Amino acid sequence: MSDTSMSRQRRPISSYLLRRPKVRLLGLLALPMTWIVGVYILSLFLLLVTAFWNVDPFTSLVSPAFNLENFRLIFTNSAYIATSIRTLFIALAVTTVCVVFAVPLGIFMAKIASPRLRNALAVAITLPLWAGYLVKVIAMRLVFTEEGFFNWLMAPLGIRGPGFSIPIVILTLTYLWFPYMALPVYTAIRQIPPILFDASSDMGAKGFVTVYRVVLPLIVPAIIAGSVFTFSLSLGDYLAARFTGGSTQMIGSIIAANINLNPPVAAAYSMVPITFVVIYLMVARRTGSLERM
Amino acid sequence: MKRKNQALFGVLAVAAMVISSCGSDDGSADVEISVPDIPMHEAMGDFEGELNIVNWSGFVEPAWTDKFTADTGCKVNPRVAGTSDEMVTLMRTGQYDIVSASGDAALRLIVGGDVQPLNIKLIPNFSDDIAAGMKGNVYDTVNGKPYGVPIGRGANLLQYNDTITNGAPKSWDVVWETDSPYAGKITAYDAPIYIADAAVYLMYHEPDLGIKNPYALDEAQLAAAIALLKQQNTIIGEYWSDPVAQITSFVGGNTVVGTSWEILRKFAAKDNLKTTLPVEGSTGWFDSWLVSATTKNVNCAYAWMDYTSQPEVNGAIAVNFGMAPANVAFCGSSADAQAHCDTFFAEDEEFFERVWPWTTPIETCVDGRTEVKCTSFQDWTNAWATVKG
Structure with missing residues (x-):
């Protein structure tokens, strides 16, 4: 008896919560739920609702209504369709390039490199995150201008860059989002027990077979996790296209062009990347990767 | 629903239209446009103590606001x-x-009822010294009522890399035609209002289209302009809306010819980059102060417009931003001022007569045509998205 009364005096809040699991749960979730529902979902909802609204053709003032005209425009205007497909292609390409770079790098860092080199590489991967996003985009622009660093470097070999175009956009976006792929992949490879490599080797598997049969299946969840970042961030980007894409137009470019003039069209068009991401997540879920993340 | 609104707007606009015979010298007739009835300020009162300004970068600087606040x-x-x-x-x-x-924002704000008509009597510095070409234009003077006080203006010029072109291109054809020697190294302004530049080119080369004002395009004329822009898209290097990107594009060699402003050429600071006004003429931006319809600081706003219309202050803004000042009395004030005015063609009305000031396209044809409905800025925006594909 005396024990309980003692602890009640000392920890009145914890003993209060101990008996009231619902209050406990509320206390735990209040802050994140306010954030998710109040700030995140609500603002997203308000944006998407605008997609059904009218806009005054002259003053660009929006007024509440229910019309599907904006969606009809998106699905009938060939420029909008082409831009959607182009953006999807760019996002998938960025993700692929990130994976192709991240897996060998992760294996090297986790299993081959000395601890010193490993730390140096980890810093090198995260280093770009320290610089501002726009700074990096402009840096890529300067590297690939006609009289820029790349053409200067490659001139002795007779190689010239492609100029501002889709390949440069893919490269820029890869540069921007690579850490989001490289870090989870590296962490996942580090967590693979060394005995699995020994076992694979004992069974007679060579290096590439081990990577393909042992490492890859184990790091698929990490690749999916990374690809959610690289894919969805690429889908929404427009500044990379503006500064390094030449005349390349992405979904974000059209949304940005409409956001002041025709907010309903911008809102309706923003459904397209959302749809792409949802489909992507559903496919990822089907593979079972999300559960293992 | 949207269509109904559009139709309604069109009917209103046409109903409100009065056919007028006196066309102004720039080819745009005086058209009656339906605008919300907002009273103008009758007499100056006490200053409210603050003024909130939306401005282009470089228009509002301590160098001239400090004195205004002190006064x-x-x-x-x-x-x-x-x-x-x-x-x-x-x-x-x-x-x-x-x-x-x-001008492309002004008319939208006026018709939207967001800004009020101005009482010019309360702005003594809005005088004869204001460049003639900046007064009474359709973008800020509606139904005879002035809504704007001119600040300055500039033309969208053709900039070229002289090392490669060996002389000024005579025509805009170097940025429009697929056989341009600079295909792939062409830049264009990235905004729906750029459609007007295509219209200016068509006015000169395809008179059969009957374009009289690049901001008054009926559906067929807009389609022709869009076709030209799509043709240009195949030879374009990049579109620019960010001035810094445009400068690095010219300096870095990605662009040889394209739309520019005199101030961008100055900033690029390369002797081989030059500008010209080709034979077709061009578009330009004419800026004015507009006062909010719901302002609580109307006396401060009038005082600001009067203050910034003085030759010295207006000149300081123009020099800082890099444009032709509205108040040409500034030009005679010093040798530097005269040099600035000459660079930006401030007193050269012949130059600016070949420049079509940005004007929001509206369903009422600003060229005075009444038998057709013109395409609105909304149509231009939608069409612009199709250009870049």
């Missing part, structure tokens, strides 16, 4: 906007008293 007690709170569309959006919030709007 009037109106504290100046500037907010820089990057595009005309952003200016319109900001003015609609009702948080700002005055805006330095270009």
Whole structure:
């Protein structure tokens, strides 16, 4: 008896919560739920609702209504369709390039490199995150201008860059989002027990077979996790296209062009990347990767 | 629903239209446009103590606001906007008293009822010294009522890399025609209003289309302009809306010819980059102060417009931004001022007669045609998205 009364005096809040699991749960979730529902979902909802609204053709003032005209425009205007497909292609390409770079790098860092080199590489991967996003985009622009660093470097070999175009956009976006792929992949490879490599080797598997049969299946969840970042961030980007894409137009470019003039069209068009991401997540879920993340 | 609104707007606009015989010298007739009835300020009162301004970068600087605040007690709170569309959006919030709007924003704000007509009697510096070409234009003077006080103007010029072109191109054809020797190294301004540049080119080369004013395009004329822009898209290097990107594009060699402003050429600071006004003429931006319809600081706003219309202050803004000042009395004030005015063609009305000031396209044809409905800025925006594909 005396024990309980003692602890009640000392920890009145914890003993209060101990008996009231619902209050406990509320206390735990209040802050994140306010954030998710109040700030995140609500603002997203308000944006998407605008997609059904009218806009005054002259003053660009929006007024509440229910019309599907904006969606009809998106699905009938060939420029909008082409831009959607182009953006999807760019996002998938960025993700692929990130994976192709991240897996060998992760294996090297986790299993081959000395601890010193490993730390140096980890810093090198995260280093770009320290610089501002726009700074990096402009840096890529300067590297690939006609009289820029790349053409200067490659001139002795007779190689010239492609100029501002889709390949440069893919490269820029890869540069921007690579850490989001490289870090989870590296962490996942580090967590693979060394005995699995020994076992694979004992069974007679060579290096590439081990990577393909042992490492890859184990790091698929990490690749999916990374690809959610690289894919969805690429889908929404427009500044990379503006500064390094030449005349390349992405979904974000059209949304940005409409956001002041025709907010309903911008809102309706923003459904397209959302749809792409949802489909992507559903496919990822089907593979079972999300559960293992 | 949207269509109904459009139709309704069209009917209103046509109903409100009065056919007028006196066309102004720039080819745009005086057309009657339906605007909300907003009273104008009758007499100056006490200064309210603050003034919230939406402005282009470089229009509002301590160098001239400090004296204004000392004189009037109106504290100046500037907010820089990057595009005309952003200016319109900001003015609609009702948080700002005055805006330095270009013609493509001005008419939208006027017809939207966001800005009030001005009582010019209260702005003594709005005098004969204001360049003739900046007065009474359709973008800020509606139904005979002035809504704007001119600040300055500039033309969208053809900039070229002289090392490669060996002389000034005579025509805009180097940026429009697929056989251009600079295909792939061409830049164009990235905004729906750029459609007017295509229209200016068509006015000269395809008179059969009957374009009289590049901001008054019926559906067929807009389609022709869009076809030209799509043709240009195949030879374009990049579109620019960010001035820094445009400068690096010219300096870095990605661009050889394309749309530019005199000030961008100056900033690029390369002797081989030059500008010219080709034979077809061009478009340009004419900026004016517009006062919010719901402002609480109307006396400060009038005092600001009067203050900035003085030759010295107007000149300081023009020099700082890099444009032709509205008040040409500034030009005679010093040798430097005269040099600036000469560089930017401030007193050269013949030059600016070949420049079509940005004007929001509306369903009422601003060239005075009444038998057709013209395409609105909304149509231009939708069409612009198809250009880049």
